[in-house]
Amino acid sequence: MRPLGVFWLVVLVLPPLVALTLLAPFGQRMVTLVGIYALMGLGYQLIFGHLGALNLAQGALFGVGAYATALLAPSLGGLALPAALLAAAGLAALVGGPLLRLQSHYFALATLALASLVNLVAVHVEALTGGANGLASFTVGLPRGPVLLAVVWVCLIVLGSIAAALVRGRAGEQARLLRQAPLLAATLGIDGGRWRLAGFVAAGALAGLAGGFSAALSGVVSPEATGFSIMVLCLTSVVLGGTRHPMGALLGAALAVGLPELLRDFQGAWLLAYAVATLAVVLWAPDGLAGLVDRLRGATPSERTAPPWPTPRAANAGPRHLRVEQVIKRFGGVEALAGVSITLARGEIVGLIGPNGSGKTTLLNVISGLEHADHGRIALDERPITSLPAHAIAQSGVARTFQARLLEGETRHDELARALSTGPAFVLLDEPAAGATDRERDELVETLRGLRDAGLGLLVVDHDIELLSRLCDRLVCLERGRLLADGPPSDVRADPRVRASFLGLDAAA
Amino acid sequence: MAYALVALGFVLALNAAGAVNFAHGDLVVLGGSVAVAAGAWLGLPGVVLLPLVAAVLAVVGVIAARVAITPLAARPPEATFVATIALAAIIEQGLTVEMGTAPRTAPALAGSGAFALGGLAVGRQPIAIIVLGSLLVLAIWFLLERTQTGRRMRAVSADRHMARAVGIPVGRYVLLSLALAGALAGVAGLLLGHQFLVAPTQGAGYMLKAYIAVAMGGWGSVPGALLGALGIGVFETLVSAGFGDAWASAALYLSVLVVLAIRPQGLFGEPVGRRA
Numbered sequence: 101m102r103p104l105g106v107f108w109l110v111v112l113v114l115p116p117l118v119a120l121t122l123l124a125p126f127g128q129r130m131v132t133l134v135g136i137y138a139l140m141g142l143g144y145q146l147i148f149g150h151l152g153a154l155n156l157a158q159g160a161l162f163g164v165g166a167y168a169t170a171l172l173a174p175s176l177g178g179l180a181l182p183a184a185l186l187a188a189a190g191l192a193a194l195v196g197g198p199l200l201r202l203q204s205h206y207f208a209l210a211t212l213a214l215a216s217l218v219n220l221v222a223v224h225v226e227a228l229t230g231g232a233n234g235l236a237s238f239t240v241g242l243p244r245g246p247v248l249l250a251v252v253w254v255c256l257i258v259l260g261s262i263a264a265a266l267v268r269g270r271a272g273e274q275a276r277l278l279r280q281a282p283l284l285a286a287t288l289g290i291d292g293g294r295w296r297l298a299g300f301v302a303a304g305a306l307a308g309l310a311g312g313f314s315a316a317l318s319g320v321v322s323p324e325a326t327g328f329s330i331m332v333l334c335l336t337s338v339v340l341g342g343t344r345h346p347m348g349a350l351l352g353a354a355l356a357v358g359l360p361e362l363l364r365d366f367q368g369a370w371l372l373a374y375a376v377a378t379l380a381v382v383l384w385a386p387d388g389l390a391g392l393v394d395r396l397r398g399a400t401p402s403e404r405t406a407p408p409w410p411t412p413r414a415a416n417a418g419p420r421h422l423r424v425e426q427v428i429k430r431f432g433g434v435e436a437l438a439g440v441s442i443t444l445a446r447g448e449i450v451g452l453i454g455p456n457g458s459g460k461t462t463l464l465n466v467i468s469g470l471e472h473a474d475h476g477r478i479a480l481d482e483r484p485i486t487s488l489p490a491h492a493i494a495q496s497g498v499a500r501t502f503q504a505r506l507l508e509g510e511t512r513h514d515e516l517a518r519a520l521s522t523g524p525a526f527v528l529l530d531e532p533a534a535g536a537t538d539r540e541r542d543e544l545v546e547t548l549r550g551l552r553d554a555g556l557g558l559l560v561v562d563h564d565i566e567l568l569s570r571l572c573d574r575l576v577c578l579e580r581g582r583l584l585a586d587g588p589p590s591d592v593r594a595d596p597r598v599r600a601s602f603l604g605l606d607a608a609a
Numbered sequence: 610m611a612y613a614l615v616a617l618g619f620v621l622a623l624n625a626a627g628a629v630n631f632a633h634g635d636l637v638v639l640g641g642s643v644a645v646a647a648g649a650w651l652g653l654p655g656v657v658l659l660p661l662v663a664a665v666l667a668v669v670g671v672i673a674a675r676v677a678i679t680p681l682a683a684r685p686p687e688a689t690f691v692a693t694i695a696l697a698a699i700i701e702q703g704l705t706v707e708m709g710t711a712p713r714t715a716p717a718l719a720g721s722g723a724f725a726l727g728g729l730a731v732g733r734q735p736i737a738i739i740v741l742g743s744l745l746v747l748a749i750w751f752l753l754e755r756t757q758t759g760r761r762m763r764a765v766s767a768d769r770h771m772a773r774a775v776g777i778p779v780g781r782y783v784l785l786s787l788a789l790a791g792a793l794a795g796v797a798g799l800l801l802g803h804q805f806l807v808a809p810t811q812g813a814g815y816m817l818k819a820y821i822a823v824a825m826g827g828w829g830s831v832p833g834a835l836l837g838a839l840g841i842g843v844f845e846t847l848v849s850a851g852f853g854d855a856w857a858s859a860a861l862y863l864s865v866l867v868v869l870a871i872r873p874q875g876l877f878g879e880p881v882g883r884r885a
Binding site for chain 2: 148152154195198199202204205206208209210212213214216217220221223224328332335336339371372374375376378379382383386
C-alpha cells in the first residue's frame with residue numbers, strides 16, 4: 101500500500117491553516133464541512149473500501165450522531181460530540197452481529213432497511229426528534245466557528261494518519277485477503293466476521309462523530325440528516341476520491357462541497373454532475389481521483405520485497421496428532437465421505453490418493469473447517485475441532501493450500517509460504533505439484549521433506565503417484581468416500597483393490 | 610400488483626445482467642415522467658400511451674445496462690452497485706432539473722372515477738392496474754415457460770457460458786431481457802403514476818420494495834419475486850389500514866431485518882447458490 105507521503109501530508113494540513121488565517125467565515129464554514137464529510141468518508145473506506153461490504157447505513161448513522169448531539173448538547177455541552185460517536189457505534193455494534201453474516205447483496209439490503217427505519221423514526225417519533233421540523237437551538241456549549249474547524253481537522257488529521265498506518269501494515273494485508281479471497285483468509289486463521297464487525301463499528305463511530313460535528317456546524321438537525329441522499333453523497337464521494345487511498349475521502353469530500361459552489365448557477369445540476377463523475381470514475385479510474393493524482397505525479401506503490409521464508413514452529417510445540425474418526429459428509433443424497441478415519445502425526449508425510457470424486461478435497465475441506473462433517477470426529481490430540489469455524493482451526497495449528505488457487509502475481513512458493521506463516525503444526529496440501537515442471541517437483545519434494553524434518557505433519561493430495569511414493573511415509577487411498585488402503589507406499593501400490601480402482605490396472609496383472 | 614411489475618422487471622434484469630440494478634426504481638419513475646410529459650403534450654389517454662412508454666423505457670433500460678452494468682461484468686459486484694446507484698442519482702437529478710420536485714399526475718389508464726360493483730365503490734384505476742398487471746404477468750410467464758425464446762432467456766441467465774456453448778447468441782438474449790425489464794418498469798411507472806403521483810425522489814422507495822420482494826422470494830427466482838411483491842402489497846395494505854402508513858413501512862423494514870437475521874438466504878432460499 102502507498103505510504104502517506106509528504107505531498108499528501110501537506111494537502112491534509114494546508115486547508116485548515118489557510119482557512120483559519122486567510123478565509124472569511126463563509127469559507128471557513130466550507131472547509132469545516134469538507135472535514136466533516138471527509139471523516140464520514142474515512143469511516144466508510146474502512147468497511148466499504150477495505151473490507152468490500154456495501155454498507156448502506158452509513159448515512160443513517162451520520163444522522164444518529166447528529167440527533168444524539170442535538171439531544172444531548174443541552175445537558176452535556178461539548179461532551180455531546182463523543183456521545184454522538186458512541187451512539188452511532190453502539191447502534192452499529194447492536195445490529196452488526198446478525199447483519200454481517202449476510203452475503204453481499206443481502207447485506208446491502210439489510211443495511212438499507214436499517215437506514216430506512218432510522219429515517220422513519222426521525223420523521224415520525226416527534227416527541228424525541230421533533231418530527232419533520234427537526235431540532236434547533238441546542239448549540240450553546242458546542243464548539244463553533246474557527247474552534248469547530250480546528251477540532252474537526254485535528255480529528256481528521258489524527259484519524260486519517262492512524263488509518264493510513266493501519267492500512268499500510270499487517271492489518272491492510274489481512275483486509276486485502278479477506279476482500280479478495282475470503283475462504284483462503286479463513287484457512288489462514290483470519291476471523292472475517294470479527295474484522296467486518298470491527299470495520300462496521302469503526303465506520304459507524306466516525307459517521308456518528310461527523311454527524312455530531314455537522315449538527316454543531318448547522319445548528320439544526322432535520323430528518324434529511326438521516327436520508328438516503330447523505331448516504332449517496334458519502335458513497336459517491338468515497339468512490340470518486342478513491343475507495344482505498346488514504347486521501348480518497350478528503351478529495352471526494354472537497355469535491356462534494358466545492359462542486360455545488362462552482363455550479364451554483366445551475367441549482368440542482370451539481371448533483372447531476374457529481375453522479376456523472378462518479379459513474380465515470382467507476383468505469384475508467386477504479387482507484388479514484390487520489391490514485392489518479394498519484395499516477396500523474398509519478399508516485400507508484402513501493403516495491404514489495406520478498407518476505408523471508410517463515411520458520412516452522414519448534415518441533416515440540418503444539419498438538420502431536422491430527423485424528424479423523426469415522427467422518428461422514430453428505431451432499432444431498434451423495435456421501436462424499438462415508439466414514440473415513442485417518443491419523444496424521446507430526447514428522448510424517450502422508451499422501452492421499454484416489455480417483456476423481458473420491459472425496460480427497462472434501463476431506464481436506466472438512467478438516468480445515470470449510471465444510472462441516474455430518475458425523476464423526478476430528479481432533480488435535482484429544483481436543484475436538486470438528487465444529488470449529490475455519491479461522492479457529494487455522495489458529496489451532498492446521499494450515500492448508502488450495503488447488504490452483506493463486507492470487508494475482510503469486511507463485512507456488514508464495515502459497516506455501518503463506519500457509520506456513522500461520523505457524524502450523526499440520527499442513528494440508530491440495531495438489532501442490534499440479535502443473536509443475538520436473539525440476540519444480542524435485543524442489544517441492546526437498547522443501548516438504550525439510551518441513552517434515554522440522555517436525556511438521558503433512559497431508560498431501562496429488563495425482564502423481566510416483567511423486568507421492570518418493571515423498572511420503574504413508575499412502576492413503578480413498579474411493580467413493582471410503583478408505584481403500586492405508587500403509588507404506590509400496591504396500592498400498594501393490595494392493596489389488598488400489599490397482600483396480602485408481603491405477604487402472606487389472607487386479608490380476 | 611404494480612409492485613409485482615416492478616419486481617418482475619428487477620428480477621429479469623438481475624438474471625440477465627447478473628447484477629443488482631439500483632437504478633430500476635428510477636426507471637419506474639422515469640416511466641411515470643414520460644407518461645406525464647407525453648400525456649400533457651399529446652393529450653392522449655393512458656391506454657394509448659402505454660405501448661409508447663413501454664417502448665421508450667425498453668430502450669432506456671438497455672442503454673442503462675450498457676452504461677453501468679455490462680462494462681463492469683468482470684469486476685466485483687460492489688462496482689456494479691456503485692455504478693447503478695450513481696445512475697439512479699443521475700436519473701433522479703436529471704428529472705428534478707427537468708420537471709422540479711413537485712409531484713405530477715400521470716394520465717389514468719381507463720378514465721378516473723369509480724363505479725359501483727355489488728354495492729361497493731370500486732375505483733377504475735385500481736381495477737385497471739389489477740387486470741393489466743395480471744395480463745402482463747401471465748404474458749411473461751407464457752413467454753418464459755412456454756416459448757423457445759423464453760427457454761433461451763432462462764438458459765442464458767442460468768449459465769451463460771453453457772448457453773453460448775450450445776449456440777445461443779447470448780448477447781441478443783441479454784439485451785432482450787433488459788429491454789423487457791425496462792418496458793415493465795415503464796408500464797409500472799405509468800400505472801403507479803396516476804394513483805401515487807410522480808416525483809423524482811420516489812425511485813429509491815420502489816427500488817427498495819423490489820429488492821425486498823426479490824430477496825424474500827429467493828434471489829433470482831421469478832415466481833418468488835412475484836410472491837414477494839404480492840406479499841409486500843398485502844402486508845402494507847393490512848398494516849397501514851390498522852396503524853397508518855409509517856407503521857406499515859417500519860414494520861416491513863423491521864421484518865426484513867428479522868427474516869435476514871434468522872434466514873440469511875431469504876425466506877425461500879436461493880436457487881442459484883452462492884456467488885463466490
